[in-house]
Amino acid sequence: MGLVITLLTTMSEFHSSKAWRKLAKEHKTFRCACKSSDDIQSAHYLPQKRFPMMRLWKANLYISCGKCNRELGDSIKWCPQAIKLILVYVMIRFIQYSIYALVLGLILAFIIALVYRDLTAGGFETSFTGQILIETLEQLQQLWGML
Numbered sequence: 182m183g184l185v186i187t188l189l190t191t192m193s194e195f196h197s198s199k200a201w202r203k204l205a206k207e208h209k210t211f212r213c214a215c216k217s218s219d220d221i222q223s224a225h226y227l228p229q230k231r232f233p234m235m236r237l238w239k240a241n242l243y244i245s246c247g248k249c250n251r252e253l254g255d256s257i258k259w260c261p262q263a264i265k266l267i268l269v270y271v272m273i274r275f276i277q278y279s280i281y282a283l284v285l286g287l288i289l290a291f292i293i294a295l296v297y298r299d300l301t302a303g304g305f306e307t308s309f310t311g312q313i314l315i316e317t318l319e320q321l322q323q324l325w326g327m328l
Contacts, residue, residue, distance in 0.1 A: 213246035220247035226263040228255040
């Protein structure tokens, strides 16, 4: 899909950057859809505030005049391109959360394996893992009592 142009901290830096000028030159026209060529800006199909990770994606940017850009505000500019970008965004988020779930699952599997090993080796209360978990639970109970 769209490639990240560059990681800049603010959009004001982006508008004065070489990356924006290069992107603007790649467009065939410097006119907005309303036919104005005044106050040309970069606009986003998916707004920056709601989709910050996609703010510098080339596929999420288009040329607009300042007036049209302000009128759109933080709304999504609904068009086929926006729908494609939302699908990409959902897929990326799904992959991120899947990775988080996988890591959490591995951690839980490791803890269960330790507990199982301790139970089969002579008892949970006498094992190192069991002692750590029991002490942690006792500390949590003390903290809960303080609230």
